[in-house]
Amino acid sequence: xxxxxxxxxxxxxxxxxxxxxxxxxxxxxxxxxxxxxxxxxxxxxxxxxxxxxxxxxxxxxxxxxxxxxxxxxxxxxxxxxxxxxxxxxxxxxxxxxxxxxxxxxxxxxxxxxxxxxxxxxxxxxxxxxxxxxxxxxxxxxxxxxxxxxxxxxxxxxxxxxxxxxxxxxxxxxxxxxxxxxxxxxxxxxxxxxxxxxxxxxxxxxxxxxxxxxxxxxxxxxxxxxxxxxxxxxxxxxxxxxxxxxxxxxxxxxxxxxxxxxxxxxxxxxxxxxxxxxxxxxxxxxxxxxxxxxxxxxxxxxxxxxxxxxxxxxxxxxxxxxxxxxxxxxxxxxxxxxxxxxxxxxxxxxxxxxxxxxxxxxxxxxxxxxxxxxxxxxxxxxxxxxxxxxxxxxxxxxxxxxxxxxxxxxxxxxxxxxxxxxxxxxxxxxxxxxxxxxxxxxxxxxxxxxxxxxxxxxxxxxxxxxxxxxxxxxxxxxxxxxxxx
Amino acid sequence: xxxxxxxxxxxxxxxxxxxxxxxxxxxxxxxxxxxxxxxxxxxxxxxxxxxxxxxxxxxxxxxxxxxxxxxxxxxxxxxxxxxxxxxxxxxxxxxxxxxxxxxxxxxxxxxxxxxxxxxxxxxxxxxxxxxxxxxxxxxxxxxxxxxxxxxxxxx
Numbered sequence: 171x172x173x174x175x176x177x178x179x180x181x182x183x184x185x186x187x188x189x190x191x192x193x194x195x196x197x198x199x200x201x202x203x204x205x206x207x208x209x210x211x212x213x214x215x216x217x218x219x220x221x222x223x224x225x226x227x228x229x230x231x232x233x234x235x236x237x238x239x240x241x242x243x244x245x246x247x248x249x250x251x252x253x254x255x256x257x258x259x260x261x262x263x264x265x266x267x268x269x270x271x272x273x274x275x276x277x278x279x280x281x282x283x284x285x286x287x288x289x290x291x292x293x294x295x296x297x298x299x300x301x302x303x304x305x306x307x308x309x310x311x312x313x314x315x316x317x318x319x320x321x322x323x324x325x326x327x328x329x330x331x332x333x334x335x336x337x338x339x340x341x342x343x344x345x346x347x348x349x350x351x352x353x354x355x356x357x358x359x360x361x362x363x364x365x366x367x368x369x370x371x372x373x374x375x376x377x378x379x380x381x382x383x384x385x386x387x388x389x390x391x392x393x394x395x396x397x398x399x400x401x402x403x404x405x406x407x408x409x410x411x412x413x414x415x416x417x418x419x420x421x422x423x424x425x426x427x428x429x430x431x432x433x434x435x436x437x438x439x440x441x442x443x444x445x446x447x448x449x450x451x452x453x454x455x456x457x458x459x460x461x462x463x464x465x466x467x468x469x470x471x472x473x474x475x476x477x478x479x480x481x482x483x484x485x486x487x488x489x490x491x492x493x494x495x496x497x498x499x500x501x502x503x504x505x506x507x508x509x510x511x512x513x514x515x516x517x518x519x520x521x522x523x524x525x526x527x528x529x530x531x532x533x534x535x536x537x538x539x540x541x542x543x544x545x546x547x548x549x550x551x552x553x554x555x556x557x558x559x560x561x562x563x564x565x566x567x568x569x570x571x572x573x574x575x576x577x578x579x580x581x582x583x584x585x586x587x588x589x590x591x592x593x594x595x596x597x598x599x600x601x602x603x604x605x606x607x608x609x610x611x612x613x614x615x616x617x618x619x620x621x622x623x624x625x626x627x628x629x630x631x632x633x634x635x636x637x638x639x640x641x642x643x644x645x646x647x648x649x650x651x652x653x654x
Numbered sequence: 655x656x657x658x659x660x661x662x663x664x665x666x667x668x669x670x671x672x673x674x675x676x677x678x679x680x681x682x683x684x685x686x687x688x689x690x691x692x693x694x695x696x697x698x699x700x701x702x703x704x705x706x707x708x709x710x711x712x713x714x715x716x717x718x719x720x721x722x723x724x725x726x727x728x729x730x731x732x733x734x735x736x737x738x739x740x741x742x743x744x745x746x747x748x749x750x751x752x753x754x755x756x757x758x759x760x761x762x763x764x765x766x767x768x769x770x771x772x773x774x775x776x777x778x779x780x781x782x783x784x785x786x787x788x789x790x791x792x793x794x795x796x797x798x799x800x801x802x803x804x805x806x807x808x809x
Contacts, residue, residue, distance in 0.1 A: 237779060247787045248723045248748070251794035256730045373774030381776065385765045388775075390782045396760060397701060400715035404694060408722050430802035433795035441791065577730045578684055579676060612701040614711070620698060626691045653732050 174487035178494065179331060185346045204265065204421065206345060208428040212435035214345050215253075215419050216443060217352035217499040219410070222308040224447055225359075225493040229476075230469030232451020233458075236384075236392025239451070241399040243444050245407030250440060251433040256411055258429055260576040261420040263654035267647040270421065272507065273414040274515040277571055281583040281643050286571065288519025289590045291511040293567035294414055296594075298508035301560030302501055302542035306332075309497045310546070312490060322547055329543045332498050336505045337535040344502035345422070351495030356439055358492040359446035361485055362477070366449035369480045370456045380452075383459040397614025405619050409565030411573035415503035418510075446489075450476050509534040559601045562618030566593030569622065570629035579652060581629070582636040583643050589629035596621035679731045679742060686725025693718035716756035724749040727794075734803045744797035748790045755785025 206214075231239040264270055268279050274294065278287035309332075310325030317324065336344065370376035380388045391399045410416070423429065454472045457463040463479060466472060473493075477486035512534040517524045524530070570593075571586035600617040603609040611617065633640070644652075697714035724745050735741050758781050765776045772780045 244782075244786055245719075245723070247790040248752070248794065251790075251798050252723055252727050254798060255727045259730070374771055377771050377774055377776065381765060381769055381771075382767045385767060385769070388765050388779060390759045390778050396712035397697065397715060400712060400719065400756070403719050404715065404722075407719060408726070411726070430799050433798050437791055437795050573726065574687065574729070577680070577726075580684075612698075612705055615698050615701050619694070623691060623694045623698065627695060630688055630691070 174484065174491060178491045181350060182331065182347055182498070185343060185350065188346070205424050206419075206422040207424060208431055209435060210345060210349050211419060211423050211428075212432055213352035213439055214348035214499075215416055216436055216439045217348040217355060217496065218415050218419065218503045219413070219440075220355065220443060220496050221305060221500040222312070222493050222497040224444065224496060225355075225489065226308065226312075226470050226473055228447040229449075229451040229454070229472040230466075232392075232448060233454050233466065233472045234469040235394055236387035236455075237390055237448075237452075238392025238394035238399045239402075240390075240392075240448060241394075241402040242406050243447055245403055245410070246437075246440050246444065249407060249410040250436045253410060253416070254429055254433045254436075256573050256577060257417050258420040258423075258432060259426075259654060260651055261417060262423050262426045262429065263651045264648075265421050266426070267651060272510040272515055273417055273568065273572065274511060275518070277575070277586065278518070279645075280575055280648055281571070281581075281586050282645065283583040283587065283643075284519045284521070286583060286586045286590065287515055289587060289594070290567065290571065291515035291519060293563060293590060293594050294511050294515075295508055296598075297560045297563040297567075298504045298511075299538065299542050299545065300563075302504045302508075302538070303545035304560065305497050305501045305504075306542055306546040309494065309501070312493050312497070325543065325546050328494075328498075329539055329546075332501045332505070333536065333539040336502045336539075337532045344499065344506060345419075347495075347502065348499045351492070351499045352439060352443075354488065354495050355492040356442040358485070358488045359443045362481060362489055363445035363449040365481050365485070366446075366453035366476070369476075370453050376452060376456045379456050379459055384455070387455060395614045398616075401614060401616050401619045405562070405565065405616065405622060408569060408573075409561060409618075409622060412565040412568035413561075414507050414564060414568060415500070417568075417572065418503070418507050446473075453480075505535050505538055508538045512538070559597050559618070562601070562621055563593070563597045565618065566597050566621040566625045568593075570626050574626075574629065576652060578633075579644055579649070580633055580637060580640050582633050582640045584636045584639065585629045585632035588632045589625045592628040593621055593625035596624050677732065679728050683725045683728025683731065686721045687729060690718040690721030690725055693721065712760060713757075716760060717753060719756065720749040720752040724752070735801050738801040741797050741801040744793050748793055751785045751789040751793075755782055758785070 228239065228242065231242075261276060264276055264279065268275075270276050270279060272291075274287040274290040277290050278284060306325055306329050309328035310321050313319060313324040313328050314321050317327070319327065367373060367376075370379070377388060386393055394402075450473050454463065454466070454476050457476075457479070458465050463475065466475060473489070477489055481489075509531045513527050513531045514524050567590045570589040571581070575581040575586055597617070600609075600621055604611060604617050611620075693714045697711040697718065700708050700711045700714070728745055731741065759778050762778045762781065765778065769776050775783070
């Protein structure tokens with residue numbers, strides 16, 4: 171186990187050194203020189219989208235609430251093509267017209283507004299630090315179990331490895347490691363799914379055990395209410411259009427015509443990788459009901475417990491490497507967009523011209539890592555609190571202005587700004603009220619979904635009230651981008 | 655706030671074209687996205703108004719999901735793709751498939767120990783996997799690739 175983990179880190183370090191030698195400009199550092207091919211883009215997008223939750227938290231959630239947890243991943247059947255149609259095509263066309271490196275820059279170009287650029291950068295920075303902190307904590311937990319370190323040093327080791335290749339090689343290093351890590355994730359997940367089916371004697375045998383012992387588990391909603399499961403579908407469906415670490419990758423594609431096969435490749439990779447999410451959760455539940463495995467003390471133990479009991483050692487090591495891979499690829503992407511927000515977006519929002527971007531980009535990468543590391547080393551309670559709004563903050567602040575705004579000429583700068591601020595305020599306030607216990611949501615309603623729907627409504631309403639300004643906010647080249 | 659004070663308007667651009675080039679399918683897509691968003695808001699408003707949440711909330715949410723997601727894809731359709739029947743037809747089929755899949759799961763009887771399995775799965779799970787997962791997974795990437803018009807070749 172230890173030797174495979176060390177081999178994995180050696181490969182990642184090698185990729186970092188190779189990428190650092192090829193990173194000479196800010197364009198290389200932030201958008202990989204815009205020289206990325208189809209397969210690299212698709213695998214990297216998949217690896218970035220999926221975090222450690224796919225391998226640890228997801229199977230644990232299936233074990234705990236049944237098939238209702240599938241509603242987190244079911245939207246992937248639509249989101250892969252939706253992302254290509256709604257975002258990839260527009261953002262790739264934009265970089266042919268403008269020198270754009272970041273999502274806030276794209277929004278500034280779309281709405282001719284520095285305020286929109288600045289506020290979206292603030293939202294991204296807040297979400298990046300919180301998301302990174304939870305991912306570093308998860309990385310620490312994995313390294314704690316594989317390397318035998320205690321948690322704090324394990325978190326520091328994980329953060330240093332990601333920092334080393336991110337600061338030296340920027341997004342280029344991230345892309346190359348994403349391909350390596352994404353393939354690792356797909357192969358390991360597919361193999362584990364096979365072991366999961368075999369361990370339970372096939373799908374029919376597993377279903378019969380579940381139906382006789384816990385029929386509610388096999389309900390499509392599991393133990394969730396239909397409203398709660400459908401809220402997952404809503405947030406993880408439309409919310410994918412507001413994830414800047416994924417959207418940012420569309421700037422990097424070398425040839426726009428390659429987008430033709432992007433949904434196909436992404437769907438294939440994503441489907442294979444998500445097999446573990448469902449397979450392990452169901453298999454562990456079956457084995458617990460049959461008395462083969464003891465009940466889990468914590469749902470997050472589902473994957474490690476299954477690997478120990480039912481898979482060969484090398485495959486278990488491969489999966490744990492895949493978990494590490496998923497976390498590290500996500501953290502690297504966050505570092506890239508966070509550093510870009512500090513280096514380019516916030517200075518420009520205040521009317522300043524960014525200078526020496528490569529050096530400053532690397533410096534901000536270090537600062538953001540240290541900041542997230544400090545948060546991750548704080549109490550679990552704090553990390554859990556800040557971690558819950560990362561995805562929601564991205565979704566509620568960026569889906570309307572970015573995904574709708576780049577496809578609807580009637581969207582206005584005032585609406586974009588209002589929706590970003592609404593998403594920011596709603597997510598932070600509603601999540602805080604819920605966390606502090608000062609407000610209790612009705613069953614099935616989540617703070618994230620509420621903030622997302624509020625921000626969408628504000629976007630449409632303000633666009634309608636300010637509709638006479640829509641035409642003035644759209645330059646001719648942006649009109650061409652939206653007609654592409 | 656300091657940010658709003660420091661941020662100024664973007665400098666004006668030299669040329670602008672404000673022609674409303676918004677094809678009917680994109681208009682329909684926008685209507686679906688707005689309609690779907692309103693349905694989600696209504697579903698949550700009903701849930702806040704009555705505890706436990708009323709069944710109407712789940713019906714509204716089921717209808718809202720395909721409306722918003724397929725609506726977003728329709729909203730993004732431009733140029734030759736907007737006149738390509740294969741893409742438009744695929745969006746219609748996927749919307750109906752997801753809608754009927756979610757509604758069927760709400761309508762069909764719950765699982766019991768005596769439930770007959772189909773392909774190793776309870777009927778509701780099989781319906782969900784076929785209509786909400788398999789149909790979009792196969793149809794959307796295929797239709798997107800078949801009707802793709804390269805940006806450079808766009809109209």
